[in-house]
Structure formats: structure tokens, C-alpha cells
Amino acid sequence: MNRFLFIPHPMPLESPTSLLIRAAKKNGFLSVRHMSINVLETGATRWLNLRLQSGPLFRLLCTETPDLAEDFRKIFFDQPRQSFSRSTAILVDGNEVPKNSLATIFRPCPQCIKEGYTRSPQDLIFFENCPYHNIPYLTQCPICSARNHWYEINGFTCRCGFNFKDSVDNTTTKPLFFPLTSSFGQNNVTKCFNKHFDDHILRCSFSNCTDHPTLALPAIHSIENLIKEELNTYCKLPLSAFEAPWRRLREEKLRSEILKYVHQFKRNVVECQTANCCSTVRLNFTELRYACHTGRARVRQMIQDGIVETNTTPSSSQIYYSSPNLCAIIQGELTKKTESNVAKIGETIYLNATQTAEILRTTKTSVLKLFNMGFFEGSFISYRTYYMPKSSVENIHSNYITANEIAREYSISSKTITNFLKKLDIYPILESLTHWIPSLYFRSEIYEILTHHPIPTPRTYSYGRPVDEEWLSKKSESLSLDFRTLKDLIRNRFKWRPPYFRLSENQISLIDTWRSCHHSYAEVIGELGITYEIIGSRFQSTNYINTETWGLTNYIHSDDVARMKDHLFRYYSVKQAADALTVTSKTIYLLIEKRALKTGTPLFTRSGQKLIMILKNQKALSPCSLALISPNTPPNSVK
Known part of the structure; x- marks a missing residue:
């Protein structure tokens, strides 16, 4: 029996939102x-899944009109990786976008809606203008200013009666707006810009669907004017403080332009206009650390000693730091850092621990261990920085060689080198009494030994990771599982270890047998047309079914799936009955109390909560009987 009297033919590049709205209007539904309440067996489903190929409306449309199934598949959004997270990626016109990018508000393009339908970009929240006509979307009704949800709108008409097809074109592009009044103390400044550029990248991925030029990056004139004003206002504040809020921008071009402008700008004012003007400047922990060019420990010490004051914003939990003489504090820290970074004292040149580690081909931690052992003559510590004479480091490098340097030269691991030299009775000159002592050898002795005893090549295994991955990929396709899910199943359920491609035929048959009678949650949801919440609240919490969890995936046995299907066929929950009669849940409870609705065997959760089940096969559930079973009707008058 067909549930649709008329199914509209998909238009070119039409969005699933537009198609579903047109289908509801043609078949006499309000929205x-x-x-979905009237044509689906499970009643209303989540609006997030109605536009997906895994949703129940898509399957129903394809079942009733198989000739248009391929056209529907091009319109409805695909979700390659099934997941219950709102941020799971979906495919829109072949482009991968997060699932939470789908808009809930009906936002038509005035030009597209005049053609009788809307296109897919209007369903994505990161599009503010139609890429086909360069016109801003209508986010609210021009008459009553109402914001209509796409799954509740009647056709293309607002609740006030305004038809969006009669909307007037507004060819002016909506200007970009960033609510920035100051570079300092703004909560989520970087997040605001990064979000904008992430959306811009997603918009650019759809630029191949239009002949119009791609959307340009926003101009930075407003940012430059803001920085110019602040540079002249806080004229004694070091430039590192102005760089700090803009360093974490992910958009490289804008970040480089802003930092370049900060360095090239010449201040016209040399004295602050007001006393203690820097007291209005607030920096968070990361920005203060960068402004002072110091480490985390020094910033914590400044906070503990009360050098800077702690401030919190009422709108968030973000913590900022400020001081009336912040410019003097930052400048003092920069001066200390400059004076402590001594590279030359008299005629002696010094190297820090990082530079020494690069020369000796070892780690910085190993260099500090050698420093504490007195290995570098004439070294010293200044302002938490270790300095070693360059002549001493070069002398050590010319006489000694580390295992890591040999490993890099021969493209093998350092462990292979040390094991090979131990077999030749060659041991490091320093005994590894503690951790991080580097393996040092005499350079001349090592070169002589390696001349007569070549290093053996590492043993190649008969099985490797690529072979295992190839087998898992093929097997996961045959079992309709993804790569990671199959790997977790074999490791956790069957307790087998790699190499997996060497599994016997008996072991493989065990996997096939187990898989043939177990279904993942995503498969059950697609087969029964229900949601994850229904499985958890109605069946799992009441111990009606037994589930298995292996890795990150939940599985249900085929027998339990059949029981679930039978239970869904025979019973409504209170919410489903309320949706079927288009009333509230409170009304359903009143009807049950007056015995106007017949109930079946209830279910009980683990905590003892009672779930009322309502029989589907009863006349009282027909919409035409709603007037006869109103809550005000006496129980005896209901037949």
C-alpha cells in the first residue's frame, strides 16, 4: 500500500529540504x-536524520518510486561513516562537511525560491549567501520576522501567511562583521576568526558548482585600524604584547599580514595620553607568556608574587592578567631575557643546550645529564639557561661519537648499533647508571671497527603491517564493517593477535558465523528506522535485549533484533502515541487513566521505572477518533 499520493520529481541540484517540503505539501500534510508522523511506522524521527540516505524517509521514497531512487540518492546526503556523534562527516554534493553544519532554520535564496525549489547550500550554516546568485539567504520572514524550522513550515509559506516565493531580491552582499572593540581581553578572539576561516574553506570546496568567483578573504582594514589606534594609545607597551593575541590564527596569510603590520607601523606618539593606560590591557596566560618571551614557570611565579593581577570575565571562566604598569613589567622581562642570553663573554663563545644537542646528535635531556656530570669544562647556568663553551663542545664532538649519530649515518636504529658493538666487546665510555646517559664511543675506534666489520642489515619479516592491513581491508568489506571495527572485534572478542592474514580457515569461519547473527547499532537503526535513544531507553535499559560491546561498537543478536521488530510492530510508547494523535504526552496519560487507550505488558528499567506500552491495533489511535476519546469524556461513554 502506497503511503504517498504524489511524489515530486527531484529538480537539478535540489536540496533534500526542498524536496521533502514539496512532498509534504503535495500530499496534504501540514509540514x-x-x-513523518503519519507515513512512518515508527512515527516522527530526529530531524537530523530526515535528510540522510540512512533515514527512513529516503528508504520509503525509494521503495515507492524505484525509478527515481537514483535521483533521490544524488539529492539526499550520504554518511559514509556511521556514528552517533553530531559532528560526524556527511557528503554534500561530493564534499565532506560536519554533520552539525546542517541548518535547522529554513533559509531560502530569493532567486532560487522563485524557481520553485532551493539548492543544497541553503541547508549548510556556513553559507551566508547563495553561491549561485550571490544573494543573502532569508533567515527570517520579511513580514513577521519569524524564524521557521524547515521541518515545521507549511510548503514555502510562513505562519503569518507570507509566501517566500514573493520575496524581493536583495542583491547587496551581507558584509562581514567581527565584534572587536579591542585586541586585548576579548574572549575567544582567535576562536572567532578560526571559525570564520574554517567556514570559508568549506565554502570554497563548493566553488566548483558555480561559475561565480570564489568567496574572497575578508579585508583586514578594520583590524589594521584597530591595531593602529591601540599602538598609539599604549605607546610604551612592547610589540610582543600586540603580537600575542594574533599568533594563534590558523589562517597563515592573515596572521602574517597582521604581524607584518605591527612590526612596520611607526608610532607617532611617544608618551601615553593618560596615566596607567595599560591597566585596561588584559592578557591570558598564553598571551602573557609570549609577550614576556618567558616560560610557564616564570609566568606562574609572576602570578604567585602578585606582579600581575588576576581578572575573570563574568560571561565565561576565562582568566586574564593585568597591571597598572604592565608595559614596564613586560619590558623588564624582555630586558632580563636579552641580558641572560649571553652568546659571548670576552673571547669565549658559548652554546646553549639545544645547540649543543644538535652538534652531538643527541637529545637536550642527555646534554643536561652530561652538564651535571661535569663533562663540559667552563660551562655555567644563567637565568635558567645552560651554557657550554663552543670549543669544549667541538672538542667532544671530534673525539667522541654517539650511537644516535651512527644510527643516522647508517639509517638504522640506535639499539641495533649498541647490540652490534656489544657483540664486538665495544662498550660506551660512560656507564649508564641513570637514565638519559648517551652512549658515547671513541670516534676513531668506531670508524676503524666499522671498516673491518660492516653493520648487518636489519632482518625483514615475512609478514608486515601492509599485508595485514590489506587483508583487514578486504575482510572488512566482505563483512560490511570498517577497518577499525573489524580489528577491534578480532582483538577483543576472539582474543587473537596479529598477523591476522595468517588466520586459519576455521578461525575465519568463526568470524563469519558470529558476524552473520550479530548487527551493529547503526545497522539496526537503519533496518528498523529507529533512533539510538529508542534502543537505549526502551530496550537496553529494560534488559529486553542483550547487547555486546567490542571496542567502540555495540552489537545486537539477530534474535533480539527480531524481538525488537515485533515489539515495535505491536506497541507504541507514550511519546509515539502522542505523535500519532498529535497531542501531548499528558493527554495520553489521561486517556490511559480513563481506559480510553488499551495498554499492553509494560517494561521496567533497571532502576524500577515503569514504561507504559500502548497497543497499536486499536481504533482509538485513529485521528478521526480523537474527538470521541478526549480527556473530558467519561470512561463509560467510550466504546
């Missing part, structure tokens, strides 16, 4: 939500 897409009203249509």
Missing part, C-alpha cells in the same frame, strides 16, 4: 514533521 515535514506531520508527514
Whole structure:
């Protein structure tokens, strides 16, 4: 029996939102939500899944009109990786976008809606203008200013009666707006810009669908004017403080332009206009650390000693730091850092620990261990920095060689080198009494030994990771599982270890047998047309079914799936009954209390909560009987 009287033909590049709205209107339903309640066996489903190929409306449309199934598949969004997270990626016109990018508000393009439908970019929240006509989307009704949800709108008409097809074109592009009044103390400044550029990248991925030029990056004139004003206001504040809020921008071009402008700008004012003007400047921990060019420990010490004051914003939990003489504090820290970074004292040149580690081909921690052992003559510590004479480091490098340097030269691991030299009775000159002592050998002795005893090549295993991955990929396709899920199943359920491609035929048959009678949650949701919440609240919490969890995936046995299907066929929950009669849950409870609705065997959760189940096969559930079973009707008058 067909549940649709008329199914509209998909238009070119039409969005699933537009198709569902047109289908609901043609079949006499008030909205897409009203249509899903009446045509789906499970009643209304989550609006997030109605536009997906895994959703129940898509399967129903393809079942009733198989000739248009391929056209529907091009319109509805695909979700390659099934997941219950709102940020799971979906495919829109072949482009991968997060699932939480789908808009809930009906936002038509005035030009597209005049053609009788809308295109897919209007369903994505990061599009503010139609890429086909360069016109801003209508986010609210021009008459009553109402914001209509796409699954509740009646056709393309607002609740006030305004038809969006009659909307007037507004060819002016909506200007970009960034609510920035100051570079300092703004909560989530970097997050605001990064979010904008992430959306811009997603918009650019759809630029191949239009002949119009791609959307340009926003101009930075407003940012430059803001920085110019602040540079002249806080004229004694070091430039590192102005760089700090803008360093973490992910958009490289804008970040480099802003930092370049900060360095090239010449201040016209040399004295502050007001006393203690820097007291209005607030920096968070990371920005203060960068402004002072110091480490975390020094910033914590400044906070503990009360050098800077701690401030919190009422709107968030973000902590900022300020001081009336912040410019003097930052300048003092920069001066200390400059004076402590001594590279030359008299005629002696010094190297820090990082530079020494690069020369000796070892780690910085190993260099500090050698420093504490007195290995570098004439070394010293200044302002938490270790300095070694360059002549001493070069002398050590010319006489000694580390295992890591040999390993890099021969492209093998350092462990292979040390084991090989131990077999030749060659041991490091320093005994490894503690951790991080580098393996040092005499350079001349090592070169002589390696001349007569070549290093053996590492043994190649008969099985490797690529072979295992190839087998897992093929097997996961045959079992309709993804690569990671199959790997977790074999490791956790069967307790087998790699190499997996060497599994016997008996072991493989065990996997096939187990898989044939177990279904993942995603498969059950797609087969029964229910949601994850229904499985958890109605079946799992009441111990009606037994589930298995292996890795990150939950599985249900085929027998339990059949029981679930039978239970869904025979019973409504209170919420499903309320959706079927388009009433509230409170009304359903009143009807049950007056015995106007017949109930079946209830379910009980683990905590003892009672779940009322309502029989589907009863006349009282027909919409035409709603007037006869109103809550005000006496129980005896209901037949």
C-alpha cells in the first residue's frame, strides 16, 4: 500500500529540504514533521536524520518510486561513516562537511525560491549567501520576522501567511562583521576568526558548482585600524604584547599580514595620553607568556608574587592578567631575557643546550645529564639557561661519537648499533647508571671497527603491517564493517593477535558465523528506522535485549533484533502515541487513566521505572477518533 499520493520529481541540484517540503505539501500534510508522523511506522524521527540516505524517509521514497531512487540518492546526503556523534562527516554534493553544519532554520535564496525549489547550500550554516546568485539567504520572514524550522513550515509559506516565493531580491552582499572593540581581553578572539576561516574553506570546496568567483578573504582594514589606534594609545607597551593575541590564527596569510603590520607601523606618539593606560590591557596566560618571551614557570611565579593581577570575565571562566604598569613589567622581562642570553663573554663563545644537542646528535635531556656530570669544562647556568663553551663542545664532538649519530649515518636504529658493538666487546665510555646517559664511543675506534666489520642489515619479516592491513581491508568489506571495527572485534572478542592474514580457515569461519547473527547499532537503526535513544531507553535499559560491546561498537543478536521488530510492530510508547494523535504526552496519560487507550505488558528499567506500552491495533489511535476519546469524556461513554 502506497503511503504517498504524489511524489515530486527531484529538480537539478535540489536540496533534500526542498524536496521533502514539496512532498509534504503535495500530499496534504501540514509540514515535514506531520508527514513523518503519519507515513512512518515508527512515527516522527530526529530531524537530523530526515535528510540522510540512512533515514527512513529516503528508504520509503525509494521503495515507492524505484525509478527515481537514483535521483533521490544524488539529492539526499550520504554518511559514509556511521556514528552517533553530531559532528560526524556527511557528503554534500561530493564534499565532506560536519554533520552539525546542517541548518535547522529554513533559509531560502530569493532567486532560487522563485524557481520553485532551493539548492543544497541553503541547508549548510556556513553559507551566508547563495553561491549561485550571490544573494543573502532569508533567515527570517520579511513580514513577521519569524524564524521557521524547515521541518515545521507549511510548503514555502510562513505562519503569518507570507509566501517566500514573493520575496524581493536583495542583491547587496551581507558584509562581514567581527565584534572587536579591542585586541586585548576579548574572549575567544582567535576562536572567532578560526571559525570564520574554517567556514570559508568549506565554502570554497563548493566553488566548483558555480561559475561565480570564489568567496574572497575578508579585508583586514578594520583590524589594521584597530591595531593602529591601540599602538598609539599604549605607546610604551612592547610589540610582543600586540603580537600575542594574533599568533594563534590558523589562517597563515592573515596572521602574517597582521604581524607584518605591527612590526612596520611607526608610532607617532611617544608618551601615553593618560596615566596607567595599560591597566585596561588584559592578557591570558598564553598571551602573557609570549609577550614576556618567558616560560610557564616564570609566568606562574609572576602570578604567585602578585606582579600581575588576576581578572575573570563574568560571561565565561576565562582568566586574564593585568597591571597598572604592565608595559614596564613586560619590558623588564624582555630586558632580563636579552641580558641572560649571553652568546659571548670576552673571547669565549658559548652554546646553549639545544645547540649543543644538535652538534652531538643527541637529545637536550642527555646534554643536561652530561652538564651535571661535569663533562663540559667552563660551562655555567644563567637565568635558567645552560651554557657550554663552543670549543669544549667541538672538542667532544671530534673525539667522541654517539650511537644516535651512527644510527643516522647508517639509517638504522640506535639499539641495533649498541647490540652490534656489544657483540664486538665495544662498550660506551660512560656507564649508564641513570637514565638519559648517551652512549658515547671513541670516534676513531668506531670508524676503524666499522671498516673491518660492516653493520648487518636489519632482518625483514615475512609478514608486515601492509599485508595485514590489506587483508583487514578486504575482510572488512566482505563483512560490511570498517577497518577499525573489524580489528577491534578480532582483538577483543576472539582474543587473537596479529598477523591476522595468517588466520586459519576455521578461525575465519568463526568470524563469519558470529558476524552473520550479530548487527551493529547503526545497522539496526537503519533496518528498523529507529533512533539510538529508542534502543537505549526502551530496550537496553529494560534488559529486553542483550547487547555486546567490542571496542567502540555495540552489537545486537539477530534474535533480539527480531524481538525488537515485533515489539515495535505491536506497541507504541507514550511519546509515539502522542505523535500519532498529535497531542501531548499528558493527554495520553489521561486517556490511559480513563481506559480510553488499551495498554499492553509494560517494561521496567533497571532502576524500577515503569514504561507504559500502548497497543497499536486499536481504533482509538485513529485521528478521526480523537474527538470521541478526549480527556473530558467519561470512561463509560467510550466504546
